[in-house]
Every structure is written in structure tokens, then in C-alpha cells.
Amino acid sequence: MQNHRGTLILVLGILSLILCQPLGIAPWLMGNGDLAAMDAGTMDPEGRGLTQAGKICGIVSIVICVISLILGAIMLLGFGLFAAGAPMH
Numbered sequence: 027m028q029n030h031r032g033t034l035i036l037v038l039g040i041l042s043l044i045l046c047q048p049l050g051i052a053p054w055l056m057g058n059g060d061l062a063a064m065d066a067g068t069m070d071p072e073g074r075g076l077t078q079a080g081k082i083c084g085i086v087s088i089v090i091c092v093i094s095l096i097l098g099a100i101m102l103l104g105f106g107l108f109a110a111g112a113p114m115h
Contacts, residue, residue: 030073039057053080054084057077060077
């Protein structure tokens with residue numbers, strides 16, 4: 027039976043929230059794989075809570091990243107349209 031990586035997944039999830047949102051992909055994918063292995067009985071299920079928490083942090087991080095990118099694009103487009111329509115003096 028494999029050891030769980032719950033602590034690692036949680037640390038990566040927290041770091042993705044604090045430092046770098048795209049890092050959230052790693053705990054999300056690792057969490058999915060580890061939870062599937064726990065369900066299959068090939069991984070120690072003791073770290074299920076840590077794994078789920080890290081996975082959720084990763085998902086939240088990615089959602090924040092996507093929303094930030096969308097809002098940034100809207101702002102850039104809005105400023106560009108505003109600047110294009112502004113009269114030149």
C-alpha cells in the first residue's frame with residue numbers, strides 16, 4: 027500500500043493560493059489521482075482529509091486565476107476602447 031501525499035498536496039494548494047495561482051493545477055491533479063487510489067484501496071486513506079483540502083485549495087486557486095484573467099482582459103479592452111474614442115488635443 028502506498029503512503030499518502032496529503033501533506034504535500036495541501037502545501038501545494040496553499041502555496042498556489044498565496045504565491046502563484048497557476049500552481050493550483052498540480053494539487054488538483056495530484057489530489058484527483060490520490061483520492062482515486064484511496065478509493066481503490068491502493069493508497070493509505072489516512073491522508074484523505076489533507077488531500078481533499080489541498081485539492082480544494084488548488085481548485086479555488088485556478089478559479090481565482092481564471093476570473094482575474096477575464097477581468098483583466100475586460101479592463102484592457104475597455105481602456106483600449108476608451109482611449110480609441112477619446113479626442114486627441
